[in-house]
């Protein structure tokens with residue numbers, strides 16, 4: 190595992206987003222302890238949207254999400270997460286892409 | 287809007303969707319194109335190299351007004367270890383031709399331009415509209431789409447799914463499965479801005495000449511992956527992508543990987559002083575021929591990344607997307623002109639035409655490549671690059687060791703790392719997959 194010294198907040202700060210407040214497009218299913226793939230998302234999500242809370246469960250805050258689909262590919266089939274696109278016009282807005 | 291019935295609805299305004307919508311609209315079909323982004327391109331990420339000939343087939347005079355960054359005159363292939371790169375560079379004045387073959391582009395700008403052409407051809411383009419579901423009749427035929435806008439089903443005779451690698455609609459309708467983690471790469475990318483003259487000087491370029499670097503080796507930390515550096519007019523696109531299954535297995539952080547690549551001693555000086563203006567992430571289909579799903583059905587076809595039409599070996603995707611979109615558009619126009627219905631049987635024409643094109647021919651050629659590189663990633667992306675660097679260093683470093691001993695050391699290092707049999711079998715399998 191790589192010890193990351195890069196601050197993801199600084200990277201995401203450069204991006205443009207239109208957050209659809211109160212309508213997250215990704216949800217994590219209730220769980221006691223996370224599956225290996227769900228836990229992997231805390232490292233593998235390129236926007237670091239997934240984090241482990243004090244109780245050891247994985248939570249998602251999708252505000253900085255770049256809609257890449259990595260978490261969907263890893264965790265949708267198992268039912269660990271529910272993944273949709275944001276409503277039209279919302280979400281990440283790449284200036285260059 | 288809901289009262290109307292369209293000849294075709296195109297979902298997505300990326301490369302494949304724009305090609306399909308343009309092709310159909312310019313043949314007189316009544317086309318509605320729906321895009322979830324604020325503007326076409328606002329959701330799309332590419333390196334990005336544009337292959338001219340596939341766009342030329344669709345819009346012959348695209349060079350007149352398309353937002354092109356630089357035409358490529360030099361390609362560098364690098365194999366890296368932690369401190370070095372061993373390279374093969376190809377630069378030719380032949381690429382300074384009147385109608386150049388490859389350009390760098392910036393997708394957000396390019397897609398907007400392409401979309402203007404689509405509108406000019408007569409299609410209706412609606413942005414900020416997410417298609418939430420396909421509408422099917424009792425027999426399972428696609429008859430239109432549901433969107434997140436008010437108003438019910440929008441009807442069409444055929445729906446072209448140009449929805450990109452994440453293609454939710456096709457998977458929700460069970461036309462295909464969610465891509466497997468081993469069939470997609472996650473790429474992260476940054477845009478580094480520098481004055482045009484600085485870029486020209488660093489890469490030995492003049493005017494709008496461009497240079498690109500593709501790099502493989504220890505930068506991917508044993509995962510199957512590639513790094514790239516592409517010169518735009520006033521910026522450099524820098525990125526790295528590796529298989530999602532490998533990220534999950536190694537628990538590497540994508541942005542730490544990107545930062546390490548950026549700080550590689552061979553890359554860092556090329557970026558010195560740049561201002562970073564964006565950080566992006568996107569998936570790339572990597573499953574190749576064997577991952578291609580069903581391409582058509584009653585009332586629908588699928589094109590581009592959504593259909594895994596991507597040639598990872600050659601880093602080609604947008605051209606396959608554009609070509610599959612164009613061919614789907616041509617097939618649909620042909621079916622309509624015969625006044626035939628958009629049934630699965632009739633739409634199989636799209637697949638038949640695609641089979642004859644470079645798209646499926648190329649992907650078929652490399653059908654065994656993904657499995658080979660993906661399952662032997664440590665050898666191909668770490669061991670061999672390190673050995674290559676060692677061999678090159680043995681060759682160039684002059685330190686009084688007799689040459690014969692240096693050669694023996696190189697050979698011994700190779701065999702020690704992989705065994706004679708391992709080397710031969712890797713070489714044979716690579717040759718077979720390439721054949």
Ligand SMILES: Cc1cc2nc3c(=O)[nH]c(=O)nc-3n(C[C@H](O)[C@H](O)[C@H](O)COP(=O)(O)OP(=O)(O)OC[C@H]3O[C@@H](n4cnc5c(N)ncnc54)[C@H](O)[C@@H]3O)c2cc1C
Pocket residue numbers: 274297298299300301302303320321322323326327329330331332333334335336337415416417418448449450451453454455473474475525527568569570589590591592596601602603604605606607
């Ligand atoms: C980092 C990176 C580098 C690359 N480099 C190159 C390169 O140098 N050269 C090359 O040829 N290829 C390259 N590719 C591949 C290339 O980008 C893709 O193959 C190409 O963009 C695919 O086009 P597409 O139309 O199929 O999908 P996309 O361009 O992804 O377009 C899909 C569109 O559909 C829209 N959409 C999706 N779902 C919905 C919905 N439900 N409702 C409404 N709209 C929807 C999306 O917003 C998007 O605009 C690269 C890819 C990446 C990620």
Ligand code: SF4
Pocket residue numbers: 215233234235236237238251253254255256257258259260261567
């Ligand atoms: S889609 Fe990508 S960026 Fe968004 S939460 Fe999932 S992994 Fe992170």
